[in-house]
Amino acid sequence: MWDYEILKLFWWVAVGLLLIGFVITDGMDMGAAMLMPLVSRNDSERRVVINTLAPHWDGNQVWLVTAIGAVFAVWPVVYGAVFSSFYFAMLTILFSLFFRPLGFDYRSKLENTQWRGWWDRGIVAGSLIPTAFFGLIFGNLLQGVPLEVDQFMRASYAGSYLGLFNPFALLCAALSVVMVMLHGGTWLVARADEAVAARSARLVQPLGLLTLGLFALGGLWVWLSGMGYSIDQMGDTASALKLLDKQVGPGSWLDVYAHEPLTLLAPLSAVVGVLAAMVLSARRKGGAAFTASSVGVGGVVATAGISMFPFIVPSSRMSEASLTLWDSVSSELTLSIVTVAGLVMVPTIILYTTWCYVKMWRRVTVAHIEQDGHSLY
DSSP states (O other): OOOHHHHHHHHHHHHHHHHHHHHHHHHHHHHHHHHHHHHOSSHHHHHHHHHHHTTTHHHHTHHHHHHHHHHHHHOHHHHHHHHHHTHHHHHHHHHHHTHHHHHHHHTTSSOOHHHHHHHHHHHHHHHHHHHHHHHHHHHHHHHOBOEEEOTTOOEEEOOOSGGGOOHHHHHHHHHHHHHHHHHHHHHHHHHBOHHHHHHHHHHHHHHHHHHHHHHHHHHHHHHHHTOOEEEEEEOOTTSOOOTTSEEEEEOOTTHHHHHOGGGGHHHHHHHHHHHHHHHHHHTTOHHHHHHHHHHHHHHHHHHHHHHHTTEEEOBSSOGGGOEETTTSOOOHHHHHHHHHHHHHHHHHHHHHHHHHHHHTOSOBOHHHHHHSGGGOO
16 A cells, blocks of 8 residues: 555545535535525426435535545544534534425425425525535634644644634635535526526626635735744654644745645636636536536635645644644554545445436426426425
8 A cells, every 4th residue: 555645645635525526516506505596486496496406415415424534534633623623613504404405305395385485495594504604614724723732632622613703714604605606506507497597697697706706805815914824844744743743833825836836726727617607607508617617616625725735724822733634644554444445435426426417417497397396396
């Protein structure tokens, strides 16, 4: 198998790809659900939106479950630190997600306007709240989390729940919401009834501009504030390291782009992908627009991850306690075992996800809803 250093790098890339897969797939259905009140004019059109998501929404969450499982196995210290640091934020995400399966399954049980209206609001809330909170968490990670490490090498959180709602984190939350809505809009352009697709195509344009504007504003904020950390000294990254076996100083998250020009492909793909999604949506080329949007969304997530390399959870309270991919990782044996499992399972997930999307790729029309409404959401 690979040596320890390569395994550490491999799993940093793998977890990043799992998160990108989650944002592309589950972000699509969350974005479409958030757009539902804006692009539908009656119950049949709302059911069109919901039934474009019906074959995929639950399977899309496999990416999140797999990513969390990978973090638990590969970076147990990160798992403990993140879930304790963002405990109430995670609970908020979890409980808001409950509205989605309940809304999808129960809204059409009764032909009652108020009943369906309340479940529709639940579906929107169950999509908006998790999306915003995921952005909020990433915003706090970029700034640094008040972590401390005790004499037993246990990481603990020294902040508060309300402290998560700071201006930069709220900017990241807003970026997360509009980006996901853009992505969901391209999905509806490709899969929804003509009337719904036309309204979605019109909304993609301002959503794309907002995504690019907030993305640029976030980068400018990072640059002007000097946000970031750097490792001044560390032991051999190919060996097992203790959490405090390093010296961390101030730095900038943008330094990596000056030192490694190839990393500029991440923000460049974000910008080009969003612009292409806007143009292709306007031309009603739904499939191509969705593909371009996927590239753009993936580029935004990759930009955040690459900017922080090699940090995973930087500490603003005790800089040496920052968690990196080099020192917060499991043993070499554990990584080797997990790698074998990952090389089997992840391609399997990709294959059946791709098959599902190809097999179900067709427009959902109002006529289809009205004809087979009893068997659909």
